[in-house]
Amino acid sequence: MATLTTPSLSRQLVLDALAHRQPSRVPMDFGATAVTGVHVSCVAALREYYGLEQRRVKVNEPYQMLGLIEDDLQQAMGIDTQGLYRRGTMFGFRNENWKAWRFNGLEVLVGGGFETITDEKGDTLVYPEGDRTAAPSGRMPKGGQFFDTIVRQKHFDENRLNPEDNCEEFTEITDAEVAEIAADARVARASGRAVVAGLGGTAFGDIALVPAPGMKDPRGIRDVAEWYMSTRSRQAYIHAVFSRQCEVGLKNLEKIRAAAGDLIDVVFLCGTDFGTQTSAFCSVATFRELWLPYYREICGWMHRKTNWKCFKHSCGSVERFIESMIEAGFDILNPVQCSATGMEPEGLKAKYGDRITFWGGGVDTQKTLPFGTPGEVREQVLRRCEVFAKNGGFVFNSIHNIQAGTPVGNIVAMLDAVKEFNGR
Secondary structure, rough: OOOOOOEEEEEEEHHHHHOOOOOOOOEEOOOOOOOOEEEEEHHHHHHHHOOOOOOEEEEEEOOOOOOOOOOOHHHHHOOOEEEEOOEEEOOOHHHHHEEEEEEOOEEEEEEOOEEEOOOOOOOOOOHHHHHHOOOOOOOOOOOOOOEEEEEOOOOOOOHHHHHHHHOOOOOOHHHHHHHHHHHHHHHHHHHHHHEEOOOOOOOOOOOEEEEEOOOOOOOOOOOOOHHHHHHHHHHHHHHHHHHHHHHHHHHHHHHHHHHHHOOHHHHHHEEOOEEOOOEEOOHHHHHHHHHHHHHHHHHHHHHHHHEEEEEEEOOOOOHHHHHHHHHHHOOOOOOOOOOOOOHHHHHHHHOOOOOOOOOOOOOOOOOOHHHHHHHHHHHHHHHHHHHOOOOOOOOOOOOEEOOOOOOHHHHHHHHHHHHHHHHH
């Protein structure tokens, strides 16, 4: 049987943790963002494990094939957050008019604009905006569990580069979209959980978005390697792109603030990765030159105008950037990849634990959670909670999304270990 949580207490737990006050228990997030989610196959397995109504799970993030965690499963898992998503998806269609789709033997629900074909190799190709007359923008290899972006850089001309081309997808939000966000925010607030919003438009070079998988015919620099090279060789161009994105992003945030400002607690601002397993994609100097001014502007606006907390995601070895992230105004760092070089929990907590909230780091999703024993999962979770939870500043989550193939017994062992720690 499921062990139900009390959602009315959840929001305060998260707010206490974010304020670096010791909450009465460690709060937990799964499913509130596209970087703290659970693969749809694991959501289905958890519903079965907890004896919940068996129904097809909605894929609310089709790029990574993340499943929607509904209220009954949120309670069973002990989740203290509520996601507030824009209704558009990475592939440019909306999460509405749900329909059945089967992959790898599992039948799920996808948005009505989710249109795919299977090619001669058995790979699944998905179309931007559900338009089969356009070139596919995503590929799921045969037997795969998520999509990779297909690079479609057809218009590149070194002598005619226009920063506006890389800003095509960053447009001002419509009144209808603002009304949708406000309506969804009211529902999210009624859950009693902390509301975590992914509002879009402030990605600033998130490499998953550079190829524009939601656009039919993207212009500008859309090749991943070319973009990375441009952060060194075309910095004026990158500044122009980021400046325009920042301008539009602030206008959109102001509209959302006016309609739903008091209903939101945390905003997932940016998923740009700066770290690898052992090093980084750029120097601290480049980070401060290219990204810091725009992060500071967005976070500064949020802190002046709202009570929202600023959520920054970056995988890998990012200890070298944390001081600059704090300076930029980020309140939260995710996913806290403790297995990467320089990311040992004890050192991070001692050096930064009173100035930034660690949202993640609870268990390793590369080795321990998918391949360890339930006992090994329990041991790591208890140890991480012991380090990170002291004096607040910690929201439990795994290190990035829970991937397909993770044994449900290990996921449950993780959840039970958090409950065990909270019961001490």
